[in-house]
Amino acid sequence: MDTLDHTDKRILQLLQQDAKLNTKEIAHRIGLSVTPTYERLKKIEKLGIIRNYVTLLDPEKVGKTLMAYCNVSLQLHSLPLLRKFEAAVMNLEEVMECFHLAGNYDYLLKVVVDDMKSYQYFITQKLATIENIAQVHSSFVMTEIKHTTAFQL
Structure with missing residues (x-):
């Protein structure tokens, strides 16, 4: 900076x-x-300070009415298994953001889908197929209070 x-x-x-x-x-x-x-x-x-130029969409106006945060715990924590999980998550279009965490969970996923049925499909047919997942805890967004993409400089 x-x-x-x-x-x-x-x-x-x-x-x-x-x-x-x-x-x-x-x-x-x-x-x-x-x-x-x-x-x-x-x-x-x-300098790479600007990563990209994007257009931010209104999720509801494009039919994405359900947002959930998934706390994911893995069974084993070897580097190859961590990388394998991360690579699999990168291919899930429903996952908008993924963070590797320190604390009670290993990863936090921000998932955005059309509705609860779509979320159930995502969990059972996509996320559950990834090897080495021990637990998934979901929290559903009821109301978005603040959303910004701008950093204070």
């Missing part, structure tokens, strides 16, 4: 709010001309 100055951070804040902003719009908002703004943006991209 030492390579970013105040202007770079302002550029990143703007892009986190609206990734569709073009270089000219960003330059106008931060008070620079287009060329130095473009050069700063390319530097930020080259």
Whole structure:
């Protein structure tokens, strides 16, 4: 983060709010001309600070009305088995996020599906087929209170 100055951070804040902003719009908002703004943006991209530009969808408007968090415990914890589990999870389209944890569980999965029937299918026909799972504990989201993708810089 030492390579970013105040202007770079302002550029990143703007892009986190609206990734569709073009270089000219960003330059106008931060008070620079287009060329130095473009050069700063390319530097930020080259450093890998910006991973990707995406479009965030409203889950309900695309029929994804059930969100669950699955705490997964594995039976054995050898590195090959951990990697095998992680590779299998990467191929599950219902899993939006996966975290390897320290604590009571080994992994936390954020799962988004159409409905409870779809979730049951996911658990029984997809997740349960992955070798080495000992337990799965699910928590269902009733109401989303806060959701942000922007980091405070």
